[in-house]
Amino acid sequence: MAKIKPHLFIILLLLTSTVSAQRTLEEDPEIVQNNINYRITQSQTELENYHYYNAQKNLDEALELAEKVGNKKSIGVIYALKGRLQLIIQQEDKAIKSLNKAIEIQRIINDNKNLGHSYKTYGDVYVAKQDYFAALDSYTAAKSKFEEENLNESLAETLLREGKAYYQLRNYKKSRDVIEQALAISKKYDYYKIQSEALNNQAIVYSKLGNTEKAIVAALEGLNIANKHNFTNITNDNYLIISDLYSNIGNYKLSLKYLKDHLKLSDSIRGLNRIYASNNQETQYLLNEEIEKNNEIVEKLEKAEDDKSLGTLISILSVALITILSLLTLSLYKNNNIRLKTNNMLHKKNGELIIAKEKAELASKTKANFLSTVTHELRTPLYAVTGLSNMLLEEDPKPEQVQHLKSLKFSGDYLLTFINDILQINKIEANKVDIEPEPFNLKKKINNIILALNNSAEDNDIKIHFEYDQELTENFIADQLKISQILINLIGNSIKFTKGGDIWIRVYKINEAGKIYTLRFEIEDNGIGISQEKQDHMFESFSQGSIQINRKYGGTGLGLSIVKGLIDILKGKIYVKSELNKGTTFYFEIPLEYTSVEEAQETQNNYFNIDKTDLDLSNVKILVVEDNKINQMITKKILSKMDLQCDIIDNGEEAVKMIRENNYNIILMDIHMPGISGIEATKQIRSFDKTLTIFALTAVTIEDKMHEFEEAGFTDIIPKPFKQDEFEKKLYNALAKKKNASSNA
Known part of the structure; x- marks a missing residue:
């Protein structure tokens, strides 16, 4: 046997020791767990600093190690953090999947502390999806776990978020009560950040409840705590809340002071916002399609x-x-x-x-x-x-x-x-349709739809019969606009394809689980009917019975596709039953929440029927901000026909300048313009004039930008292309309100 040379033996010994040490490092549970904990901590730090890519990388590496050693507690924590990250980058559906995995594990191993945090994040996801009722359920589950574990800080934070959810549902009294619970806990244990934020939200709620005096006291107390502990973002929000509150009571001097403080502080933290925007681009695909104007x-x-x-x-x-x-x-x-x-x-x-x-x-x-x-x-x-x-x-x-x-x-x-x-x-x-639940009277809503469509029915010699189950309650919480659109489409279809016949509309309950009623809606007609072959494709886009039917009855073939999409969003199902020359029945089933709360009544005065001769139009000054020459010409013609004069400007910067230097009654503001947009121009105007009537003239669908229009401070929206009579109504309405406000002053 050949002898190994001494220096080679030493090298071999060193290599063997290194491999052995490496294996020990890899197999030692304590070392592996330390590695997992380190990566989890790093990911949390990266999240706080908006470094989402790095946070994701650390979580993936931690998960691989945790699964390798079978540490279920760490796996649950990692999936929960993944859910939080996915919520931040607006991947709500992925967040739900990650949180489901976390909750499943945490339930099995009774990790109540982390289970509570997962439920809380789950609630935040539903808030982001604007499903506030589901969010409340998640927050309730989180509170239960935090109470069991005596996690008072987490409990206070969850109560605060629960209060915000009630605020979004316009249940201001419940919101006030829950926020007061959060405030009590945060005061008892000196959770100053939660305390200052709770006071801010308490001020907003008190304002909605009509108690501005209490609102100002709460806001000032919140500001004092935020300033003392350097909670910069809360302080910045607080300045704006206090400015609005003083504006509401007519103390414009103090309102302006706090607004200036808000703007000054906003400038100082703008760098942080830029960092956020920069990192947020890691999750965005920037796709731009431009069509040049002719x-x-x-x-x-x-x-x-x-x-x-x-x-x-x-x-x-x-x-x-x-x-x-x-x-x-x-x-x-x-x-x-x-x-x-x-x-x-x-x-x-x-x-x-x-x-x-x-x-x-x-x-x-x-x-x-x-x-x-x-x-x-x-x-x-x-x-x-x-x-x-x-x-x-x-x-x-x-x-x-x-x-x-x-x-x-x-x-x-x-x-x-x-x-x-x-x-x-x-x-x-694209899953961009939001659910907006609110209390409404279902029977009254359907009666109004029938009334609106009755003229079309009479033109076709049709009688509409409405059967509403006598034992069924009338008040529900749901998205009444989407339900209306579904019914209008289906009833309109029946009217279009029925001549000299009847249409029956029926509503009744088929299931009840607590406050959730599953209702069946039926729309039956004795019109031309649909063949079995065509029924198989009824809900596809651009689907029509035949070319001949399309030519005779018109239509784009998109109505039923929209109906199917809306019913899916409302978590329902739709069916069709039809026979050629005998008629068609569409019936759909959707869950609605029963409520004892009656539909909110309109309290604002209606100026649409005002006598226009009562309005003095000679001194009315209107500014049209529009860069498109054709649109300028059309708008000017409409205003001239209404005996109104206007100035026209084609960019936002000049508009802000002219409004500062002149007293205009109404501004008609285009949204997309060279330079600053109409939204940015309106924000600037609102910094020095909060009461000026500003209409957004926009070619986008209103729902897409509604939150931006509201935040910017537009008085109302006029979508393009608009109908002249509706345009006139909105203008006369605004002028009448101004006159009424002046006479009551």
């Missing part, structure tokens, strides 16, 4: 307006409409191509499936962005088509031109309906 059409329209050439205007509007239809066709073509490519990718096998899935998700986002951009851009030229065709019809056109203008108007209105339907389907498919 300058040639703009120039021709302006020239035609100058020449007062009605024939030229009609021709150009027709060309514009054809252009819009072409763009819409292109968008649908691209949409279908994306869908086909997505389906092909999803049929890939094995290893390619993951890549295909990622590409499919990206394709879906691309489709959503493309459709959203195209349809929003189409609204701008539609503003010209519908606006000018309406005006021309009212300006005594030649008899031979009337039919052309009516056809143009009909086409514009039809296309607008088509665009709105596409936008809604796009939102449904």
Whole structure:
């Protein structure tokens, strides 16, 4: 046997020792657990500093180690932290999956402390999804665990979040009571951060309950604590709350002082916001689709307006409409191509499936962005088509031109309906439709829908019969707007396909679980019916019975697809039963929450029927902020017809300057402009004038930006293209309110 040389023996010994030491490090449970704990702590630090990618990386590494050694407690904590991270980066559905895994493990091992935190995060996820009732259930479960473990700080924080959820549900008294519980605990144990934030929220609630004096006392106490302990963000919020409270009681000097403090502090922490925005980009796909404006059409329209050439205007509007239809066709073509490519990718096998899935998700986002951009851009030229065709019809056109203008108007209105339907389907498919529950009277709501559709029914010689179960309560909490849209679509369909017949609408209860009633809605007609073959595709987009039916009865084939999407969102099901030439029955089942609270009554005065001769329009000053030349022309024409004069400016910066230097009664503010947007301009205006009437003129769907409009301080919204009578009503309404406020002052 050959001898090993001494130096080689030493090297071999060192290598063996190193491997042995490494194996010891890897296998020693204490060392592994320390490694897991270190990565969990690091991930929490990264989360607090907005480094989401690094936090995710640490959590993934910690999870791999924890699963390797089978440490269930650590696995539960890691999944809970993953859920919190996914909530922050707005991946709520993924957060729910992670939290479900955490809760499942924590229940089995009785880790009540961490289980409570998981329930609390679960509640935060539901708040982000605006499902406040589900959030309250989660917060209740969290409170139970924190009480068992005597975790008073976590209990106080959960109570505060519960109070905020009640506030969102407009249950201000319950919100006040719960926040007071959080405040009591935080005072007892000196949890100063929770205490100052609770006082802020208490002030907001007291203001809603009409007790401004108590609200100011609470807000000032909260400010004192926040300043003393350097809670910068809470202090910043507090300044704004106090400014609003003093403004409400007319103390504008103090209101301005606190507003200036808020703006000054906002500047100092803006750097932190930039860091957040920068890191948040790690979770965003920035997809931008731009459609250039047709300058040639703009120039021709302006020239035609100058020449007062009605024939030229009609021709150009027709060309514009054809252009819009072409763009819409292109968008649908691209949409279908994306869908086909997505389906092909999803049929890939094995290893390619993951890549295909990622590409499919990206394709879906691309489709959503493309459709959203195209349809929003189409609204701008539609503003010209519908606006000018309406005006021309009212300006005594030649008899031979009337039919052309009516056809143009009909086409514009039809296309607008088509665009709105596409936008809604796009939102449904992208999971961007929010549920907005509120108390309402279901029977009254359906009666109002029948009343609104009765004229159309009478035109078709139809009788509508409404049967509401006598033993069924009338008051429920649900999203009444979505239920209305479902019923309007289904009843409207029955009216369209029934001539000289009957329609029956029935509502009754099929199940009850506590306060949750499952109701069945039936819409039956004795119209033309639907073949079995067509029933299989009834709820697909662009589905019609046949080309002949489409030509005879009209419609885009999107209504039932929207209905199906809305019912899915409401956690319901829809069915169809039909026979050719005998009629059709649509019935859907949705869960609704019973309530003893009656529907809120409108308390504001209605100015729509005001005598316009009572308004002195001679001194009314209106500023139109709009960069599009055609829109400027149309808006000016409408205002002139109302005997109102206006100034026109084409950018936000100049608008703010002119409003500072002049006394305007009404501002009509476009949203998308060069330089600062209409939203930013309005925020600047609100810093020095809180009462000026500012309308947003916007081509986006209102729901998409409603929260931004409210935060910016717009008085109301006028969507483009607008109907002239609705436009006039809103303007006269605003002027009447101003007059009424002046007379009561």
